[in-house]
Amino acid sequence: QQQVKQSPQSLIVQKGGISIINCAYENTAFDYFPWYQQFPGKGPALLIAIRPDVSEKKEGRFTISFNKSAKQFSLHIMDSQPGDSATYFCAASISNSGYALNFGKGTSLLVTP
Amino acid sequence: GAVVSQHPSRVICKSGTSVKIECRSLDFQATTMFWYRQFPKQSLMLMATSNEGSKATYEQGVEKDKFLINHASLTLSTLTVTSAHPEDSSFYICSARGPWGGQGKTYEQYFGPGTRLTVT
Numbered sequence: 001q002q003q004v005k006q007s008p009q010s011l012i013v014q015k016g017g018i019s020i021i022n023c024a025y026e027n028t029a030f031d032y033f034p035w036y037q038q039f040p041g042k043g044p045a046l047l048i049a050i051r052p053d054v055s056e057k058k059e060g061r062f063t064i065s066f067n068k069s070a071k072q073f074s075l076h077i078m079d080s081q082p083g084d085s086a087t088y089f090c091a092a093s094i095s096n097s098g099y100a101l102n103f104g105k106g107t108s109l110l111v112t113p
Numbered sequence: 114g115a116v117v118s119q120h121p122s123r124v125i126c127k128s129g130t131s132v133k134i135e136c137r138s139l140d141f142q143a144t145t146m147f148w149y150r151q152f153p154k155q156s157l158m159l160m161a162t163s164n165e166g167s168k169a170t171y172e173q174g175v176e177k178d179k180f181l182i183n184h185a186s187l188t189l190s191t192l193t194v195t196s197a198h199p200e201d202s203s204f205y206i207c208s209a210r211g212p213w214g215g216q217g218k219t220y221e222q223y224f225g226p227g228t229r230l231t232v233t
Contacts, residue, residue: 043224103156
């Protein structure tokens, strides 16, 4: 049972454009929402994360928007670059149950020159 | 900081043999380590959670006698795939969470580079 639903499955964006990936969850006990970037054959790398007490967090070109009432969160990549082409995973965890991550299915992002 | 290594990066073994994969936190003490499995073009599936000095907690459907996990120190966890079969071929990734204090960092999990296991 997928506890975190991620969309779209794949995304093509032109260089300089904005990439937007969305995730939704049902379990209101989730209290930590990270995004990971994974290149082929590599482990995931933590990009940015948010807790539900804030609605937005920005780090460089990456922004997480969080809507607690809708149980949705999204990743925005501004000024997308070809080097951003990778698979992106959203995840959620519960702090008092060991922080094990529940991952979305992933979004394959291709940024064209 | 927060670097996690895995060894080996790739391993090929014959059916019926056992394989050990090491996961190390290089610059921090890992309170908890996690083992994931990832099939091609799929998401990460949590296999087990291990805390230093205690038995691992396995996810439903993961055979604990087949996937032996040992977390003997705060910087090392091992996954042993016993009597491996071709269906065990996969990408195995560990992650580690430190005992950091302070707002935010307590939750951060860092992943190793993964181990590609091929069972022939």
